[in-house]
Amino acid sequence: MVIIMEMCTGNVIGNPDEYGDEVLNANWLPPQPEPALQLQPVEHVEVAGDPPVPPLDVDDFLRAVYRYQE
Numbered sequence: 001m002v003i004i005m006e007m008c009t010g011n012v013i014g015n016p017d018e019y020g021d022e023v024l025n026a027n028w029l030p031p032q033p034e035p036a037l038q039l040q041p042v043e044h045v046e047v048a049g050d051p052p053v054p055p056l057d058v059d060d061f062l063r064a065v066y067r068y069q070e
Contacts, residue, residue, distance in 0.1 A: 004013045 005011065006013055
């Protein structure tokens with residue numbers, strides 16, 4: 001707590017609890033617009049004839065990996 005007094009008379013000068021508007025609103029910001037993102041409907045389209053996944057031969061894959069490490 002801060003008390004401001006006159007040195008000669010000892011009288012209190014002003015009320016330290018009263019602050020100016022610039023001090024009370026020092027951290028205040030005006031309302032900021034926020035983006036209102038909304039979900040958009042998406043149509044799911046199935047593609048006829050999706051490419052088939054090629055069969056994976058694990059042994060061939062490992063042989064290729066080991067061959068490239070040499």
